[in-house]
């Protein structure tokens with residue numbers, strides 16, 4: 753047994769405001785160069801399955817003739833400079849929560865879904881890499897349960913915090929003793945808003961907040977509600 757207790761935390765929409773980062777600010781950075789929103793999204797859809805990066809997205813747009821050759825270097829610079837430091841996209845409760853966890857000497861692991869290169873870019877940009885004992889990236893959707901399973905037996909008490917209840921359901925189904933917190937960062941009034949700007953602001957996170965679940969999970973909106 754490695755210890756009494758450990759946390760396994762998800763990244764996107766749990767620690768990191770991915771919607772504000774990507775769908776608001778990254779989109780706006782590209783829009784500065786007069787790239788049509790629809791063209792930008794179509795390019796995103798093409799690039800995403802190959803393992804996303806801002807550079808790849810820009811290359812794809814340039815290849816499609818959507819960015820003037822003379823603008824490519826300037827765009828690269830804007831993207832690099834605008835998103836060199838992603839700490840501002842961490843939810844405000846993240847730092848205090850992790851400080852407390854560290855003060856209590858509770859091991860904390862990051863369990864993130866997505867392409868490893870793109871996830872690493874965001875995690876490093878948010879200066880989060882050193883905070884965790886170890887960082888896991890699962891490329892397969894709903895593959896977190898396999899990582900969690902390896903922790904059962906190592907720690908007497910395991911707590912998982914995630915915004916995706918499907919991951920939590922699979923964990924609960926296999927390992928009922930794991931504590932599961934379903935975090936929703938979307939304010940209630942934004943959940944069903946028909947305002948296109950608000951919908952875009954919570955574009956991905958909204959979809960998780962109303963999913964049906966097979967198991968009851970602790971519901972929370974902030975990490976302050978997750979007891980140490």
Ligand SMILES: [Mg+2]
Pocket residue numbers: 762763764765766914915916
């Ligand atoms: Mg997530």
